[in-house]
Amino acid sequence: MNVLILGSGGREHALAWKLSKSTKVSNLFIAPGNGGTQACGTNIDLSPTDFDAVANACLQTKTKMVIVGPEAPLVEGIVEYFQDRDELKHITIIGPGKKGAQLEGSKAFAKEFMKKFDIPTARYAAFTKETLNEGIAFIDTLQPPYVLKADGLAAGKGVLIPETADEAKAELKNMLDGKFGKAGDTVVIEEFLKGIEVSCFCYTNGKDYVMLPEAKDYKRIGHGDTGLNTGGMGSISPVPFADKAFLKKVEEQVVKPTIQGLQQSQIPYHGFIFFGLMNVAGDPYVIEYNVRLGDPETESILPRIETDIMEMYEAGTADRLKDFELSFSNQHAASVMLVSGGYPEQYEKGLPIMIPENQHDCILLHAGTTLKNNNLVTSGGRVMAVTSLQKSMDKALKAAMSVAEQINYEKKYFRKDLGFDLK
Ligand code: AMP
Numbered sequence: 001m002n003v004l005i006l007g008s009g010g011r012e013h014a015l016a017w018k019l020s021k022s023t024k025v026s027n028l029f030i031a032p033g034n035g036g037t038q039a040c041g042t043n044i045d046l047s048p049t050d051f052d053a054v055a056n057a058c059l060q061t062k063t064k065m066v067i068v069g070p071e072a073p074l075v076e077g078i079v080e081y082f083q084d085r086d087e088l089k090h091i092t093i094i095g096p097g098k099k100g101a102q103l104e105g106s107k108a109f110a111k112e113f114m115k116k117f118d119i120p121t122a123r124y125a126a127f128t129k130e131t132l133n134e135g136i137a138f139i140d141t142l143q144p145p146y147v148l149k150a151d152g153l154a155a156g157k158g159v160l161i162p163e164t165a166d167e168a169k170a171e172l173k174n175m176l177d178g179k180f181g182k183a184g185d186t187v188v189i190e191e192f193l194k195g196i197e198v199s200c201f202c203y204t205n206g207k208d209y210v211m212l213p214e215a216k217d218y219k220r221i222g223h224g225d226t227g228l229n230t231g232g233m234g235s236i237s238p239v240p241f242a243d244k245a246f247l248k249k250v251e252e253q254v255v256k257p258t259i260q261g262l263q264q265s266q267i268p269y270h271g272f273i274f275f276g277l278m279n280v281a282g283d284p285y286v287i288e289y290n291v292r293l294g295d296p297e298t299e300s301i302l303p304r305i306e307t308d309i310m311e312m313y314e315a316g317t318a319d320r321l322k323d324f325e326l327s328f329s330n331q332h333a334a335s336v337m338l339v340s341g342g343y344p345e346q347y348e349k350g351l352p353i354m355i356p357e358n359q360h361d362c363i364l365l366h367a368g369t370t371l372k373n374n375n376l377v378t379s380g381g382r383v384m385a386v387t388s389l390q391k392s393m394d395k396a397l398k399a400a401m402s403v404a405e406q407i408n409y410e411k412k413y414f415r416k417d418l419g420f421d422l423k
């Protein structure tokens with residue numbers, strides 16, 4: 001089968017790397033891809049939200065399956081676009097339709113869904129400009145710090161955690177006044193949950209599901225989880241505190257009720273669900289849903305999956321998922337993200353990248369790279385992830401860091417303390 005992956009980050013390179021090993025894939029395309037995905041298939045230069053261009057590419061390449069990496073095409077309705085056209089109907093899209101994508105596209109929708117189906121999450125209420133005063137009164141019912149979330153997609157920047165009630169009230173007003181554009185027309189205010197975060201993932205056809213390995217990502221730019229938020233500075237999988245008992249609670253209290261809730265709401269769903277969870281004293285609470293795999297979590301979870309994931313997609317499509325099992329490696333994966341100096345603020349692009357000849361069995365998963373006259377150069381803030389699989393988290397981190405040290409471009413930066421909170 002010919003398969004197209006949409007997206008251009010480390011997550012998409014990880015998917016391409018994994019699918020390039022599948023005997024079930026004849027030709028693999030990545031759109032637009034990056035300087036690394038080229039080694040796994042053919043890059044097609046188009047924007048994943050330009051559905052006409054995606055459709056043309058599928059028809060020209062006789063693609064039968066599209067795997068959507070990022071959320072934007074899903075929220076904008078790529079599934080409906082394909083379903084509504086006779087010449088595209090036969091193509092399977094891995095990712096939910098517009099309605100299911102609201103689990104990520106609207107925080108107010110997601111919270112209401114969780115409340116309705118009794119899925120553990122922080123206490124909350126949602127407000128608009130018209131209900132500003134109720135919002136201010138609601139803040140007074142909570143303990144500090146406060147969590148304010150723009151309802152819509154805000155490029156990962158729409159969450160504020162002010163320390164005082166006065167700041168929270170001022171920020172609520174700012175958000176409703178357009179601080180995050182239209183995404184903040186509705187603001188969710190919720191209780192702050194104290195605990196440690198973990199990302200869990202399932203693949204579902206809307207009826208049955210399989211769990212993928214869990215992971216923990218590191219979002220802040222600085223050592224010790226300090227400084228600005230980023231797209232992700234690395235990840236590890238498995239997560240030591242996510243033991244069997246905790247993961248069972250995740251399935252029973254979160255995953256099953258979510259899928260049942262989708263069914264009861266008559267929302268068809270074929271794709272991944274990412275559960276951003278807080279472990280509060282041993283119990284999982286949902287902080288957010290995403291309707292896709294995580295980045296940089298994918299860079300550590302896919303290398304741990306031993307099964308050909310095309311078999312999983314086939315089982316999902318053919319309604320054979322109930323008895324399907326993925327086999328995971330017992331090894332520990334660590335993925336270290338190399339970024340451009342200055343990121344997540346201003347940084348340079350176009351810097352030549354030198355890769356060492358000996359990569360010591362690490363997997364290099366590119367994100368912000370491109371080929372310029374056949375030379376690899378940086379093209380984004382997050383440049384590439386180095387993933388290592390070893391017998392322990394410490395060994396995997398050590399091996400990945402050692403290769404990260406040897407990759408060179410000007411002003412390279414990476415966090416050297418991943419896993420610090422898990423020892
Ligand atoms: P989100 O975009 O919803 O994932 O939120 C971004 C980050 O804010 C999360 O990864 C958490 O670190 C933090 N956060 C969000 N909601 C809460 C909450 N209710 N309690 C504590 N931290 C939160």
Ligand code: GLY
Nearest residue numbers: 217232294295296
């Ligand atoms: N790692 C968090 C995300 O993909 O949104």
